[in-house]
Each structure stands twice: as C-alpha cells, then as structure tokens.
Amino acid sequence: MSDTSERPIRVRMAPSPTGPLHIGTARTSLYNYLFARHHGGTYVLRVEDTDAARSTVEHERDIIDNLHWLGISWDEGPQVAGGEDIGSFGPYRQSQRMELYAAEASRLLEAGHAYHCWCTPEELEAVRRQQEANREAPRYNGRCLRLTDADRQQFAAEGRRPAVRFRVPAETIRFDDLIRGEVEFDNSLLGDFVIVRADGVPLYHFVVVIDDEKMGITHVIRGEDHLSNTPKHIALIRALGYAEPRFGHIPLILNPDRSKMSKRKSQTAITAFREQGYLPEALVNFLAFLGWSPGTEEEIFTLDELSQRFDLDHVHKAGAVFDQDRLDHLNGVYIRSLTDEQLALRLRPFLPDALDDEAVLRVAPLIKERLVRLADAAELTAFLTESDGEVAALYGVDQLVPKGRTPADAATALRVARDTLAELDDRDFAADVLESRSRNAADGLGWKAGDFFRPLRAAVTGRRVSPPLFGSMELLGRGRVLARLDAALDKVATNGANA
C-alpha cells in the first residue's frame, strides 16, 4: 500500500446530474474546496453521469451554475460551452470514460476478482424477499459463482446478458478516517456486488474508485452516508492495485426530524434558495457552520476567511439540523452590510421592470433593514407598482380600524392626514414635513401614535409586511397617496355604516 501523505493534495467533488444542485452536495463541495484552498491543493470537478437514463445536461448546468454562484471554483473540470477540458486528468465526465471502466472490469474478470452473474432482477428480488422473511441480511447469495460452463451457455442461449460482480474478499477492513478515527468493518458480511450492469453500464462504487485513482485524488471527503460503503471501495482499490486515499466522512445535514435531509421533507435545491433571494455569501457562511466551527465564538466569515480557517479537526461527527431561522438571520446580516448601490444591484432581478433603476436605488435604503430575502422586496414595494384599485382591494376595514377604536375614529385619522397632506403642495411634499405634521395632528387629538398611524399605513401600502410609512408615501407621490386616502375613507364610511 502506497503512502498518500507524500503526494500533492488533490481533492474532488463528484456531483451526479440526476437532479439540481442539492444543499448537501453544495456543503460537501464547499468543505472540499475549503480543504483544497487551505492546504494549497488542487480541486477537481468530476461529473458522475454514468446513469444516462437519469442524468440530464440541464441538471449539469444547474449544478455548475450554482456552484459558481456560491463562489466555489475548481482547478480542473469538464469543458463547458464547447471549450476544452481544464486539466490533464480528463475527460472529467464519466460518460466519456467508459472504455477505461470496461478495461478495468476485464482486468478484474481475468484476475478472478470478479465474475459474470446471470441472475435476472426477478430472481434477485425473490432471493432478497426470502432473506427478509428469514430475517437474514439482504445480500447476494453467490449463485453464479458456482455455475458450470453448461449453465452459462444455457443462459446465453436464453438471451440473458451477464452483469459483472466483484468478488468481495472475506477480510476485515480497517482505515483511519480523517474525521472519525479508526473504523473497522468485516467484509465477510458483504455480498458480492455488481460493478457493471448487464447492459454494460459501470456502477458507482466501481467508477468512483477508478476515477479517484486515475485522477490522483489523495483525500476523499464526502458525506457520512458513504462511511459504510468505504470498505467496498477499499476492497476494490486493493484488487485493482491502486493507492489508497485518505477518507474523511462529514456529518449529514438533517431534516427537522433528524433524518437525512431530503427533497420530500425540506427545500434542498440551491436554485430555490437563490430564487428566494438568499445571498451566496450568507448561504456559504451558513453551510460552513453546519458541521464545522472555527473553535471560537466568531461566526461571520467570507469564503476567503473560511479558506484560511477551515480544518478537518473542527469538523463535527454528529449530524446538523438545517435551521431556516438561522439562515434568514444571516441573510439579513449580509443584506444590511451591503451599500445602497450594492443592494440595488442585487435587488434588480427581484423587482418588476416597471420600477426603473433609479426607483430601485431609492427603494433600497428604505427596505434594507427589514429585508430577509431579496425576493421579499417585491412584496415590500408592491404598493409602488400596483394600481390604486388593486391596492384598495388588499385591505379590509378591520385593518383600517385599530383595536379599541371605531370606524369613525379611523375616519377621523384618515381625514386629518388627508387634510394635512392637502395643505402641502408638490414642492413641500417630503417625508419629514409630512411626518411632523402628522405627529402634531395625532398629538392634537390626544391619540396614541399607533392608533393614528395604523389606518394610514393600511390605506397607503395595503400591506401586512410594512415598509416605513413616510418613506413609502414619498415614493408614491402626493397625488396617489391622496387618492388612496380617499378610497380608504369611502371604505370606512360605507362599511362602518353597515356595521
């Protein structure tokens, strides 16, 4: 067994384009990236698309785009947009490496480390069911290991095509996991597993081992769900005469019920987070802390800072529940750290075209402090673009009338505000003027501020998630504010009379 510690560090991420970039894949990729950067190693992207039926170019696009979006870059990887592969260990798509896998399978076959299996899926299923009924471990019973040549000819004559099974040596496999320490498995408990399907497609456990060797991978950092697969990989590595890399298994990201995070129970696609307006900086910061900490009480880090601080010693062993509240908080922190100009730029794709760039820039500082996700901006600023009629439909009388007040009270507040506004001409119309006038009016009535401003807010914005009242009025313009006030007044009058 060769010593990998002398080799230059090479790590990889190996996403499978059978779905959009998953939050767990993103986190594993991030850890590998940080590990490579921290140690000055090489970071490789390899696309695991052997399963042609489930892999799509759209998913590969999504994965690559979103990895870029997160700020994760790689030193070697597949060519995109008709370009060349980057790096000399390619091709970096497994679908382009099929001859290699076939050659290695033949090698194993010839050496007697693998054999043909003619069992049909139905036969296999029957055996499995029988084993379950007998409360035995579900594993291959080794039937095709004892076949005669006559049997084989018979199967071939029936038109059956054989799969290739790896003959797992009955031995104890030990390895020193980078995160979990010494781990030991008894491979005699394993059944011989398929490495090449009957249709000639090589399977994951097989190709991952071949590619990690051929690409010179020294450290395999992956999710804990692969811990029990590692003894299979090591057995394969030995049979093929490869160098054994170091393995490190990071804890899983969990659903709130502590099961492995899944699409069924949680939102897992990075694209979805992106579309909701999470900042990549926030997501990266959040993901890094799901299973790792710098060992101090600091918690806001950029990608570069993480690269400097990251090390496997501080990676946890226990799984971590994905905490949406915490992500939201972090996102707010990052949004607030943006300048108005930066925020406006990020906000642009989330706001309707009807708002021109200048309007977006004016809106940015108004909503910055209450923005959780960029997509929320659409709701916070909806009052700017909706027609007055549509806005009027959004609120009901109950929202116009504060608790403990009557419709008549609400009408008074609205009227005072409208009359105050009417005194101002367009030139004077400014938030600070309006604000001081309104406050005086509320004072004059001896009203609590909240009771006075609540009908105003509902009338002007018609929104539950409220932008700052006076800023909104200024953005809207005097004419439209007056119109909305009048509409609200009508509503209170008619509904109040009916009540």
Place this chain on the structure above:
RNA sequence: GCCCCCAUCGUCUAGAGGCCUAGGACGCCACCCUUUCAAGGUGGAGAUCACCGGUUCGAAUCCGGUUGGGGGCACCA
C-alpha cells in the same frame, strides 16, 4: 434483521481533566430607542452536558455498558 457512526439549551455550536455554579449565536419573552414597521441596545427564560457504572484528589471532557437517534446493506449515486 445485520453492520457502522453519533449523543452539550428547541436549533447551530464553544468546550480536547480543574479557567464550567457550562460560554456565544438563532429563535422566544421583557424593557429601551423610534410617537409607525424594522434594525439596534439592554436584560431574561432555556442544558442536573442522554442514562448507568468505572478511572481520577477532581469528568461535559478518559474507559465500559445501556438507551436513543442516524446511516448503510440496489443491475441509484
């Protein structure tokens, strides 16, 4: 069923024998600030460190067991 991994506030975590009557953050509650919503500030509730036993003068920290949780056992990755 078999194998493996894990176990500090609801959640993310600090903690690698005495600094811990266990610290920070999110969330929650209260107050302050703002005569609006947030943001911000201050304070509070919240963990007998899963349980039992051992080692030690001393254990959240080391060892063993128990319980609980998770993962794996595909002609998916």
